[in-house]
Amino acid sequence: MKLGVLELRDISKSFPGHQAVDRVTFEIPRGEFFSLLGPSGCGKTTTLRLVAGFDSPTSGEIFLNGASIQDRKPYERNVSTVFQNYALFPHLTVQQNVEFGLRRSTPPPDLADRVRGVLELVQLTRKESRYPGELSGGEKQRVALARSLVVQPDVLLLDEPLSALDPNLRKHVRAELKSLQRRVGITFLFVTHDQEEALSLSDRIAVMNGGRIEQVGTPQELYLKPRSRFVASFLGQVNWIDGFGVRPEAIRISKSNPDGVSCRPATITRSSFLGNRIHVESRFPDGAPVVAEVSRLEENFREGESVHLWWRAADELRFGD
Amino acid sequence: MKGRALSFYAVAAFAFLYLPLLILGVFSFNRSRFTIWEGFSLRWYQSVFTNPQLSDAAWNSILIAVAATAISTVIGTCCAYGLWKRRSPVLLGSLYLTLVTPEIVTGVSLLAFYQAMFRFAHFRLGMHTVILAHVAFSIAYVVVVVSARLRTVDPKLEEAALDLGANEWQAFREVTLPALVPGIAAAALLAFTVSFDDYVITSLVAGVDSETLPMVIYAIARRGVDPVINALSAMIVTGFGALILISERLTARR
Amino acid sequence: MKRLRSVFLAPSWAVMLCLMIVPLGIVLLYSLLTRGAYGGAGLPWSLESYRRLADPLYLAVLARSFWIAGVTTVLCVMLGFPLALFISRSGPRKNLYLSLVILPFWTSFLIRIYAWMFLLRDTGLINTVLARLHLIREPLPLLYNDGAVILGLVYAYLPFMVLPLYATLERLDPILLDAAADLGARPWEAMLRVTLPLARAGFIAGSVLVFIPCIGAYLTPDLLGGGKTVLIGNLIQNQFTTARDWPFGAAASLVLMALVMALLMFLIRRRGEALL
Numbered sequence: 061m062k063l064g065v066l067e068l069r070d071i072s073k074s075f076p077g078h079q080a081v082d083r084v085t086f087e088i089p090r091g092e093f094f095s096l097l098g099p100s101g102c103g104k105t106t107t108l109r110l111v112a113g114f115d116s117p118t119s120g121e122i123f124l125n126g127a128s129i130q131d132r133k134p135y136e137r138n139v140s141t142v143f144q145n146y147a148l149f150p151h152l153t154v155q156q157n158v159e160f161g162l163r164r165s166t167p168p169p170d171l172a173d174r175v176r177g178v179l180e181l182v183q184l185t186r187k188e189s190r191y192p193g194e195l196s197g198g199e200k201q202r203v204a205l206a207r208s209l210v211v212q213p214d215v216l217l218l219d220e221p222l223s224a225l226d227p228n229l230r231k232h233v234r235a236e237l238k239s240l241q242r243r244v245g246i247t248f249l250f251v252t253h254d255q256e257e258a259l260s261l262s263d264r265i266a267v268m269n270g271g272r273i274e275q276v277g278t279p280q281e282l283y284l285k286p287r288s289r290f291v292a293s294f295l296g297q298v299n300w301i302d303g304f305g306v307r308p309e310a311i312r313i314s315k316s317n318p319d320g321v322s323c324r325p326a327t328i329t330r331s332s333f334l335g336n337r338i339h340v341e342s343r344f345p346d347g348a349p350v351v352a353e354v355s356r357l358e359e360n361f362r363e364g365e366s367v368h369l370w371w372r373a374a375d376e377l378r379f380g381d
Numbered sequence: 382m383k384g385r386a387l388s389f390y391a392v393a394a395f396a397f398l399y400l401p402l403l404i405l406g407v408f409s410f411n412r413s414r415f416t417i418w419e420g421f422s423l424r425w426y427q428s429v430f431t432n433p434q435l436s437d438a439a440w441n442s443i444l445i446a447v448a449a450t451a452i453s454t455v456i457g458t459c460c461a462y463g464l465w466k467r468r469s470p471v472l473l474g475s476l477y478l479t480l481v482t483p484e485i486v487t488g489v490s491l492l493a494f495y496q497a498m499f500r501f502a503h504f505r506l507g508m509h510t511v512i513l514a515h516v517a518f519s520i521a522y523v524v525v526v527v528s529a530r531l532r533t534v535d536p537k538l539e540e541a542a543l544d545l546g547a548n549e550w551q552a553f554r555e556v557t558l559p560a561l562v563p564g565i566a567a568a569a570l571l572a573f574t575v576s577f578d579d580y581v582i583t584s585l586v587a588g589v590d591s592e593t594l595p596m597v598i599y600a601i602a603r604r605g606v607d608p609v610i611n612a613l614s615a616m617i618v619t620g621f622g623a624l625i626l627i628s629e630r631l632t633a634r635r
Numbered sequence: 636m637k638r639l640r641s642v643f644l645a646p647s648w649a650v651m652l653c654l655m656i657v658p659l660g661i662v663l664l665y666s667l668l669t670r671g672a673y674g675g676a677g678l679p680w681s682l683e684s685y686r687r688l689a690d691p692l693y694l695a696v697l698a699r700s701f702w703i704a705g706v707t708t709v710l711c712v713m714l715g716f717p718l719a720l721f722i723s724r725s726g727p728r729k730n731l732y733l734s735l736v737i738l739p740f741w742t743s744f745l746i747r748i749y750a751w752m753f754l755l756r757d758t759g760l761i762n763t764v765l766a767r768l769h770l771i772r773e774p775l776p777l778l779y780n781d782g783a784v785i786l787g788l789v790y791a792y793l794p795f796m797v798l799p800l801y802a803t804l805e806r807l808d809p810i811l812l813d814a815a816a817d818l819g820a821r822p823w824e825a826m827l828r829v830t831l832p833l834a835r836a837g838f839i840a841g842s843v844l845v846f847i848p849c850i851g852a853y854l855t856p857d858l859l860g861g862g863k864t865v866l867i868g869n870l871i872q873n874q875f876t877t878a879r880d881w882p883f884g885a886a887a888s889l890v891l892m893a894l895v896m897a898l899l900m901f902l903i904r905r906r907g908e909a910l911l
Contacts, residue, residue, distance in 0.1 A: 390717045394718045401790070416758060475656065482892065484853065486659075490658035490662045491654065493658060493665055494658035585875065585876075606753055
C-alpha cells in the first residue's frame with residue numbers, strides 16, 4: 061500500500077454540543093491539488109485546522125509522510141497555512157514576512173536566494189520593502205503564499221484564500237494558483253465553499269456535509285456520478301423528477317414528439333437568452349417545475365409553448381435510497 | 382503551559398496591589414499599637430472620633446471637598462458641554478495641562494499667585510484659598526468624565542428640540558442635561574475623592590486654621606506609626622473605594 | 636448659539652486663566668527675580684536662579700530624579716507587561732480585571748504610601764514577622780532609602796503602564812500568533828518576534844505615562860525616602876518653605892515643567908493620536 065503524503069484516519073472533533081468533524085478519512089498523494097468542499101459549518105475549516113495543529117482531534121490519527129503528527133504542535137509540523145485574511149505581520153516588510161519561517165536560530169545559507177526565488181514565483185520582486193498595509197488584496201495573498209512556500213512544507217494548507225478577494229480578481233488569481241501548484245509540485249489541501257472554484261482547480265475533491273465526508277473523487281466523478289443527493293445538488297443544479305435527478309444541460313427540448321426516445325410533455329414558462337446558452341424554465345402537466353439549459357443554436361422557445369422534454373437514460377442520477 | 386504561569390503571576394500582581402491596604406485594614410483592629418497582633422479591638426476607631434485634631438481636620442476636609450466639588454462640577458459640566466458644541470483646542474489644552482503638571486508645580490504656582498494677590502487685596506491663606514486651588518485642579522477631571530458621557534449623547538436630539546420650538550437653554554436643560562446626570566454624578570464623586578485626598582497642593586496654600594485630614598495624616602506619618610491612622614485609612618479607603626465603584630457604575634451604564 | 640456657548644465656557648476660561656495660566660506666569664516672573672531679604676522675591680531681574688541650577692549639586696538632584704524615574708519605569712515595564720498580557724487573554728473578565736487594576740489608584744494616594752511605611756519601617760510588619768521567625772536579629776533598613784521610594788512609585792503608577800499595554804495587546808490579532816507557530820516559531824519566539832514588536836506603542840505610551848509623574852514626584856520621596864532622597868519635587872518644595880528662596884524654586888519648577896512638556900510632545904508625536 062503506497063502511503064500518500066497526508067493521511068487522515070477516522071479523524072473526529074467534537075465541541076460541547078456539536079460534532080464538528082465526524083470520522084473523516086482521506087489520503088492525498090504527493091503533488092495533488094486536493095480540495096475540501098462544502099457549505100459553511102460543514103467542518104472543512106476545522107479539519108484544516110486539525111491538520112495544521114491549531115486544534116487537536118478528539119479521536120483519530122493524522123499521518124504526514126507516514127509519521128503520526130496529531131499530537132505535535134503547529135511549529136513541529138512540516139505543513140504551512142495560507143490564512144483566509146492572510147495574517148501578514150504588519151510590522152514586517154514583505155521581505156521580512158517571507159523570511160520569517162526561515163529565520164530560526166541557524167538560518168539556512170541560501171536564505172536570500174530562496175526568498176528571491178519564491179518572490180519571483182509569485183511575481184512580487186519589486187515590492188520587498190513594502191509593508192502589508194501598502195499592498196492590495198491580491199498582493200497580500202501572494203506574500204502569504206510566498207511566505208508559506210519558502211519553508212518547503214510537505215503540504216500547503218489553504219483556507220478559502222480567494223474569498224477575501226475582489227470577485228473580478230478571483231478568476232484570474234485562480235488560474236495563477238493552479239499553474240503555480242503545477243510548477244512547484246507541492247501538495248495542496250484547499251478549503252472552499254465555492255463549487256466552481258473546487259471543480260476548476262482540484263485534482264480530487266472531498267465533499268463535506270455536517271462534519272462527514274459525503275464523497276471523494278475527481279471533479280468529473282463527483283459531477284457526473286454523485287453518490288448522494290447532497291453531492292448532486294451541491295455541485296450543480298439538479299431537476300428532481302420522480303425520485304431521480306437530471307441536470308439542466310442534459311435535458312433536450314423538442315417541439316415535436318421525437319421517435320425512439322421516452323419523453324415528457326411540458327409547457328414553457330420562461331426562456332432567457334444568456335449569450336452562449338438559453339435558460340428555459342417549464343412546467344410538467346402536474347405543475348412540477350423543470351429547468352433546462354440548451355445551446356443557443358437550438359430553436360427559439362416561446363412562453364406558453366407546448367414542448368417535449370427528453371434526456372438520455374445515462375444522464376439520470378439515481379440514488380439507492 | 383504559559384497560561385498557568387501567567388495566571389499565577391496575575392494573582393501575585395493583584396496581591397501586590399491590594400495586600401498593603403488589606404494589611405493596613407486588618408491591623409486597624411489590632412488592640413496593641415505595635416505590629417504584633419494582640420486581639421481584636423475597635424479602640425482606634427473610637428479614637429478617630431474622639432480626637433479633636435482629627436475631627437476638626439476631617440470637618441475642614443469635608444467642607445472644602447463639598448465646596449470645591451460643587452463649584453468644579455458646575456463649571457466643569459458647563460465646560461464639557463461648551464466643548465461638545467464646538468471644540469476649543471486652547472481650552473482643552475490648558476485643561477490637560479492641569480492634569481499633567483506635577484502637583485508640586487501647581488501648588489507652588491498657586492502659592493506664588495496668592496502671595497502676589499496679597500499685595501493688592503486683603504487676602505490671607507485660608508479655607509477659601511484651598512477651595513479655589515481644589516477647583517482649579519478638579520475641573521479637568523470633571524470635564525473628562527462628563528465629556529465621555531456626552532459622547533454617548535446624540536447631538537441631533539438637541540437639534541430636534543430646537544426644531545420644535547425650544548431655545549438653546551431649554552434644549553440643554555430638558556434634553557441633554559437629564560441624559561448627563563449619571564455622568565455628572567460620577568464626575569462629582571471623582572472630584573470629591575480627588576479633593577478630599579489632596580495633600581501637596583493643600584499643604585502649600587492652606588492657612589493656619591485650615592488644616593485638612595491629609596495634612597494631619599502626613600504629620601503623624603512623618604513622626605511615626607500611629608494605629609489611629611490605620612483606622613482612619615481603613616475608613617477612607619473603603620469609603621473612597623465605594624464612591625469610585627459607584628462612579629464607575631454610573632459611567633458604565635448604557 | 637455662540638453666545639450660549641460663550642456663557643458655558645466663560646467660567647472655565649476664567650478659572651484656567653486665573654488659577655493656572657497666570658500663576659504659571661507669576662512663577663516665570665519669580666524665576667527671573669532675586670531672592671528677597673525675608674523670603675519672597677524682588678528686583679533686580681536676574682538669571683542667577685537658572686545659573687545656580689547648573690551647579691553640580693543641583694544637577695545631581697536632576698540626575699537622581701531621572702535615575703529613580705527611569706528605574707521605576709523599567710520595573711513597571713517588567714511587572715506590568717505580564718499582567719497586561721494576562722488581562723488581554725482573560726476573555727469575558729477583562730473589564731473586571733481592568734477595574735481592579737485601576738481601583739487602588741483612585742483611593743487615597745497618601746494612604747497607599749503610608750501603607751508601605753507601615754510595612755517597611757523598623758518596627759513595621761515585615762521586620763516584625765522576620766524577627767518573630769528568627770530570620771533576622773536586627774531590623775532591616777527597608778524604609779528611608781531610594782529603594783523604598785522606587786517601590787512606592789512602582790506601587791503607585793503600575794496601573795499607568797498596564798492600561799496602555801493592555802490596549803495595544805488587545806488589538807493584536809491572535810491569528811498572527813497562529814501564523815507564527817505555523818511557520819515554525821515556538822511560543823517564546825512568537826512572543827519575541829511578533830507580540831513584543833507589535834506592542835511597542837503600548838510600551839512607549841506606558842513608559843511616558845509612568846515617567847512623567849515620577850519625575851515630578853514629591854510625596855513619595857518625602858515620606859518613603861525620609862528626606863534623604865531629594866528629587867526635583869522635594870527641592871522645589873523646600874525652596875518655597877524652609878529655604879525661602881522663591882526665585883530658585885520657581886526656576887526649578889519651570890525646568891521641571893519644561894521636561895514634562897518635552898516628554899509629552901514626544902509621546903504625542905510618536906502616537907499621533909490623542910492618548911488621553
